Amino acid sequence: MTLPLVEDTDAGLVRSCTGLLRLFNAAGVLGPADVHTATAVARIGGESDEAVMLALALTVRALRTGSVCIDLRTISETVYDDSEQQVDVSDLPWPAVEDWRAACERSPLVSVGPYRAGDRPLRLAFGLLYLERYWQQEETVRIELQRRLATPPPVVDAELLAGGLARIFSRRGLSETEPDRQRLAAAVSALRWLLVLAGGPGTGKTTTVAKLLALLGDQRGSRPRIALAAPTGKAAARLEEAVRAASGTLPPADRERLGELNASTLHRLLGWQPGNRGRFRHDRENHLPYDVIVVDEMSMVSLTMMARLLEAVRPDARLVLVGDPDQLSSVEAGAVMADVVNAPGEIDRELGSAVAGIPDPGSSVPAPTDLRHGVVQLTHTWRFGAAIDELARAIRAGDPDWTMQVLRSDREGLVFAEVDLEQPRPEGLGPLAERVRRAGRRVDEAARAGLAFEALAALDLHRLLCAHRSGPFGVARWGLEAERWLAEAIEAYGAGGEWYVGRPLLVTANDYDMGLYNGDTGVVLQTEQGLRAAFARGGEPLLYSPVRLDSVQTVHAMTVHRAQGSQFEAVSFIVPPEDSPLLTRELLYTAVTRATRQVQIFGSEASVRKAVQRPANRASGLRDRLGAPSQRSS
Numbered sequence: 001m002t003l004p005l006v007e008d009t010d011a012g013l014v015r016s017c018t019g020l021l022r023l024f025n026a027a028g029v030l031g032p033a034d035v036h037t038a039t040a041v042a043r044i045g046g047e048s049d050e051a052v053m054l055a056l057a058l059t060v061r062a063l064r065t066g067s068v069c070i071d072l073r074t075i076s077e078t079v080y081d082d083s084e085q086q087v088d089v090s091d092l093p094w095p096a097v098e099d100w101r102a103a104c105e106r107s108p109l110v111s112v113g114p115y116r117a118g119d120r121p122l123r124l125a126f127g128l129l130y131l132e133r134y135w136q137q138e139e140t141v142r143i144e145l146q147r148r149l150a151t152p153p154p155v156v157d158a159e160l161l162a163g164g165l166a167r168i169f170s171r172r173g174l175s176e177t178e179p180d181r182q183r184l185a186a187a188v189s190a191l192r193w194l195l196v197l198a199g200g201p202g203t204g205k206t207t208t209v210a211k212l213l214a215l216l217g218d219q220r221g222s223r224p225r226i227a228l229a230a231p232t233g234k235a236a237a238r239l240e241e242a243v244r245a246a247s248g249t250l251p252p253a254d255r256e257r258l259g260e261l262n263a264s265t266l267h268r269l270l271g272w273q274p275g276n277r278g279r280f281r282h283d284r285e286n287h288l289p290y291d292v293i294v295v296d297e298m299s300m301v302s303l304t305m306m307a308r309l310l311e312a313v314r315p316d317a318r319l320v321l322v323g324d325p326d327q328l329s330s331v332e333a334g335a336v337m338a339d340v341v342n343a344p345g346e347i348d349r350e351l352g353s354a355v356a357g358i359p360d361p362g363s364s365v366p367a368p369t370d371l372r373h374g375v376v377q378l379t380h381t382w383r384f385g386a387a388i389d390e391l392a393r394a395i396r397a398g399d400p401d402w403t404m405q406v407l408r409s410d411r412e413g414l415v416f417a418e419v420d421l422e423q424p425r426p427e428g429l430g431p432l433a434e435r436v437r438r439a440g441r442r443v444d445e446a447a448r449a450g451l452a453f454e455a456l457a458a459l460d461l462h463r464l465l466c467a468h469r470s471g472p473f474g475v476a477r478w479g480l481e482a483e484r485w486l487a488e489a490i491e492a493y494g495a496g497g498e499w500y501v502g503r504p505l506l507v508t509a510n511d512y513d514m515g516l517y518n519g520d521t522g523v524v525l526q527t528e529q530g531l532r533a534a535f536a537r538g539g540e541p542l543l544y545s546p547v548r549l550d551s552v553q554t555v556h557a558m559t560v561h562r563a564q565g566s567q568f569e570a571v572s573f574i575v576p577p578e579d580s581p582l583l584t585r586e587l588l589y590t591a592v593t594r595a596t597r598q599v600q601i602f603g604s605e606a607s608v609r610k611a612v613q614r615p616a617n618r619a620s621g622l623r624d625r626l627g628a629p630s631q632r633s634s
């Protein structure tokens with residue numbers, strides 16, 4: 001093999017390392033942190049085998065890209081992407097799998113099998129290599145979920161349950177052959193300690209949450225103490241607003257029973273303690289006091305957070321996990337929601353017959369009874385245009401021909417423009433520029449008139465999304481392009497310096513005192529009191545003088561990750577190139593489903609096809625093991 005050219009000036013190069021670590025570092029597979037951690041741990045643990053050190057460094061590296069563990073058999077086929085570029089690993093001297101595995105089994109750094117004490121930094125179990133800490137977290141999640149599913153179910157008053165379901169759920173809008181899965185989910189939340197409520201945007205997850213809370217409040221006994229939480233402050237604020245809005249549609253007595261509901265971040269719920277990293281006030285010894293805990297945007301919850309949450313929930317509290325398993329996963333390692341929803345395992349027949357036994361005079365369709373792990377998947381979309389809905393289904397199904405057929409169908413709500421985005425001035429961007437200008441004009445007019453509601457609503461008319469932050473496909477370039485289009489279209493656009501009227505803002509850090517969260521968007525307005533930055537927050541918009549805002553930037557374009565949890569009337573998506581490691585099915589699906597009315601896709605057909613065919617594939621052992629019979633680990 002040819003050795004990559006190694007220059008002393010290369011920022012990511014660790015000159016002190018040797019052997020395999022050096023080769024993999026020079027090739028761009030391992031970063032300095034991976035190499036340093038592996039070298040230090042090996043030194044302390046008395047390990048000098050290069051292959052084991054490589055396995056350790058790759059395990060550390062895998063966590064950075066979202067995997068909980070590595071599989072020595074397939075690790076050489078993994079996509080490597082230390083920046084936004086793909087690294088070619090085919091030429092590297094990968095150890096032979098069986099020898100590699102044997103070296104790991106012999107190593108003083110590795111506990112072998114699931115039952116050994118966790119006194120070594122690595123663990124090899126079920127063919128997967130973990131850092132011990134993450135193995136323990138995965139075990140906590142598996143054991144706590146299995147325990148929750150195996151515990152004798154809550155006692156419910158069947159008559160009240162049937163009456164509540166009949167009162168709160170109507171089949172309006174469903175075809176005769178479609179089962180009411182929202183109703184089914186609510187029934188499961190009453191009959192089990194765990195409900196995993198899965199569904200794409202607009203399938204009525206929040207509506208169902210409001211309804212099931214009302215249903216649980218209908219049972220005998222004292223009113224349940226309810227906690228609503230989400231992984232980010234922005235998602236928590238949105239959950240609170242959405243549940244309040246949905247509860248407004250309930251019968252008055254049910255609405256009253258729900259009372260005032262507030263949502264918080266998971267960190268706040270668990271009692272995050274500044275200066276005490278990783279430890280929360282609520283844990284295994286000090287359970288959360290709530291009877292019902294609802295966690296939204298579960299796809300963004302990492303394995304670590306999930307382990308902490310499950311430890312802190314009382315065994316006799318109902319847990320409702322809500323999210324879209326097809327979206328991008330958490331920034332940190334783990335894909336818990338997707339793992340749980342897709343885990344194999346036995347059907348809960350007892351639950352199936354309990355659900356089937358609830359009378360439903362309004363329906364001629366039997367409720368689905370093939371329920372596993374408390375999962376109910378909502379499938380009816382209530383909000384999208386039909387074209388976006390079909391596009392999302394085609395992507396989710398992993399079918400590139402279907403996806404292209406929908407994209408090229410000229411249906412209302414869809415634009416696909418084949419554009420060579422690497423050109424300095426690409427042809428075919430007309431629909432993008434047009435959308436940017438149209439939404440920008442509306443924002444500008446409302447901002448100049450000091451109309452906060454209108455300006456904020458106009459801000460959500462269109463969002464330009466990219467996967468990359470930099471380069472020809474990145475947010476930086478496309479933000480500037482958008483600004484240029486706006487400057488051409490709007491007189492004196494951007495005049496007035498940094499805080500110009502109509503400037504779209506993105507909050508980049510949480511500020512609990514001001515009620516602003518990382519990912520919130522706002523706009524600068526002209527008001528009688530001078531310039532104000534407006535941010536949407538439920539009822540009245542929040543208005544702040546610009547001098548009070550530290551962590552904001554201009555947002556003409558944002559990453560798909562940032563946009564997770566938000567929706568816009570129209571979305572334009574800059575598809576990354578075919579060889580981008582960021583190009584996955586989840587990325588395309590998340591981008592497309594941010595739109596409620598129109599999706600515009602710019603890029604190559606080859607990239608779109610590649611995305612559809614490439615699920616993100618985060619390595620974890622949870623999915624398979626959750627489906628296996630319950631085992632205790634030591």
Ligand SMILES: Nc1ncnc2c1ncn2[C@@H]1O[C@H](COP(=O)(O)OP(=O)(O)OP(=O)(O)O)[C@@H](O)[C@H]1O
Binds near residue numbers: 199200382
């Ligand atoms: N059973 C139903 N009948 C009629 N309309 C419904 C029903 N369920 C939900 N909707 C409506 O569909 C829209 C989307 O519902 P909701 O916000 O609950 O979905 P969601 O899955 O939580 O979406 P998101 O993931 O985007 O937050 C709302 O306007 C809601 O009122």
